[in-house]
Amino acid sequence: MTKRLSSFIFLLGRFPRAHVAATLALAALLGAAMLVPETGSSVPSQMESFELALPERGGSEMDSDTNISTAAERQWREITIRSGDTLGNLLRNNGVSAAQVHTLVSTDPTLKELANLRVGQTLRIDIDQYGTLQAIEQEISRVETRRGVLQNGEWQAEHIKRDYQRQMSYAEAVIEDSLFLAGQQAGMTDNLIMQLANIFAWDIDFILDIRRGDHFRVLYEELLLDGEKVADGDILMAEFWNRDRKVTAFRFETADGQTEYLDALGNSMRREFIRTPVEFARISSRFNPNRRHPVLNTIRAHRGVDYAAPSGTPIRAAGDGRVEFVGKKGGYGNVIIIRHGQAYSTLYAHMRSFTRGMRNGTRVKQGQTIGYVGMTGLASGPHLHYEFLVNGVHRDPLTVKLPKAQGIPEGERKAFLVHANRLRNQLALYSDANTLAANESR
Numbered sequence: 110m111t112k113r114l115s116s117f118i119f120l121l122g123r124f125p126r127a128h129v130a131a132t133l134a135l136a137a138l139l140g141a142a143m144l145v146p147e148t149g150s151s152v153p154s155q156m157e158s159f160e161l162a163l164p165e166r167g168g169s170e171m172d173s174d175t176n177i178s179t180a181a182e183r184q185w186r187e188i189t190i191r192s193g194d195t196l197g198n199l200l201r202n203n204g205v206s207a208a209q210v211h212t213l214v215s216t217d218p219t220l221k222e223l224a225n226l227r228v229g230q231t232l233r234i235d236i237d238q239y240g241t242l243q244a245i246e247q248e249i250s251r252v253e254t255r256r257g258v259l260q261n262g263e264w265q266a267e268h269i270k271r272d273y274q275r276q277m278s279y280a281e282a283v284i285e286d287s288l289f290l291a292g293q294q295a296g297m298t299d300n301l302i303m304q305l306a307n308i309f310a311w312d313i314d315f316i317l318d319i320r321r322g323d324h325f326r327v328l329y330e331e332l333l334l335d336g337e338k339v340a341d342g343d344i345l346m347a348e349f350w351n352r353d354r355k356v357t358a359f360r361f362e363t364a365d366g367q368t369e370y371l372d373a374l375g376n377s378m379r380r381e382f383i384r385t386p387v388e389f390a391r392i393s394s395r396f397n398p399n400r401r402h403p404v405l406n407t408i409r410a411h412r413g414v415d416y417a418a419p420s421g422t423p424i425r426a427a428g429d430g431r432v433e434f435v436g437k438k439g440g441y442g443n444v445i446i447i448r449h450g451q452a453y454s455t456l457y458a459h460m461r462s463f464t465r466g467m468r469n470g471t472r473v474k475q476g477q478t479i480g481y482v483g484m485t486g487l488a489s490g491p492h493l494h495y496e497f498l499v500n501g502v503h504r505d506p507l508t509v510k511l512p513k514a515q516g517i518p519e520g521e522r523k524a525f526l527v528h529a530n531r532l533r534n535q536l537a538l539y540s541d542a543n544t545l546a547a548n549e550s551r
């Protein structure tokens with residue numbers, strides 16, 4: 110497969126209708142349990158773009174339990190906010206009394222917010238024949254609306270949040286230069302490509318590991334409003350072939366609402382850390398932004414933890430990762446920096462020596478010995494100086510919240526396997542259609 114596969118969507122222009130229909134029929138067979146048509150109307154335009162509709166997740170959220178009647182017979186007058194408009198002026202120009210405006214904005218905190226108008230925003234008002242404002246709506250964003258309704262002489266407030274429609278989509282690509290270029294050419298947004306990189310961050314170093322010919326397939330959601338894509342949703346499943354290995358991840362939401370990416374067996378795609386990288390050691394200095402340095406005798410932040418231990422005590426990698434630096438670094442003496450996934454890195458300083466084979470790019474497993482305690486650099490005695498960084502920021506290694514990698518709860522394993530299988534079928538379906546389209550256009 111030398112030819113780079115471009116985005117599925119892109120290919121659709123050349124995708125004969127008959128095949129789409131055939132594939133859709135197949136889709137119906139494979140994913141019957143999952144495919145729920147979007148709001149019942151006629152054959153949707155999905156025929157053309159071959160998008161499978163997903164059942165919407167969750168319901169619409171409302172601040173109040175009372176669902177104020179949205180009288181269909183309302184006579185809305187729509188106003189687009191222009192520079193210099195105020196709520197008071199707009200309402201008074203439409204015949205609403207100043208007294209009513211005052212009541213409106215002083216009864217409820219939600220309604221008070223109506224006074225915050227933005228240029229370009231839409232305001233809808235319903236004024237009856239006597240000039241009394243009956244209802245008002247303010248579009249805060251494409252998904253949020255603030256509404257006030259006069260009921261029995263009292264203003265009732267409502268904050269309405271619409272749900273996005275979710276639509277499944279698919280992309281696949283062969284990497285020739287970088288993940289980013291391949292992803293972009295497959296029609297993925299940068300955000301989505303980052304999601305993909307993050308999911309596999311513990312398994313694949315997208316700078317060092319990637320080889321020409323590596324490829325991926327990804328099933329993801331797009332978020333729509335009124336049939337128009339407004340944002341990326343989540344990646345639901347992804348497969349990545351890196352050289353001769355294949356890694357697969359499934360997004361799964363547990364019964365208690367936690368979401369995590371799991372491999373085919375239900376293990377977390379993330380890895381855990383051990384809290385202490387040296388055994389049989391005592392903490393001789395803690396994380397302290399205002400510490401007086403024992404050798405320099407000046408105030409200098411201590412951005413790690415010191416573990417005093419006899420020279421030669423083994424130092425263990427805190428987590429799975431890849432050596433990012435090994436060598437001398439000023440006051441640190443001999444130091445190793447390990448990168449773990451996308452967000453984390455750990456630093457080990459004052460080492461007497463490194464384990465054989467430690468060089469830039471070496472893959473290490475959690476608990477693996479990477480070197481030995483010493484006192485190279487600025488050290489008053491043998492100890493390990495250990496730092497923990499999250500997105501480049503030093504955190505206290507003793508208290509930092511470490512990523513949990515629990516994997517699937519035992520009671521939900523069955524549900525997960527069913528879910529994973531369903532996604533696998535969906536992915537295969539898209540992939541087949543894509544191959545078909547690619548052949549067709551050759």
Ligand SMILES: [Zn+2]
Binds near residue numbers: 413495
């Ligand atoms: Zn230290």
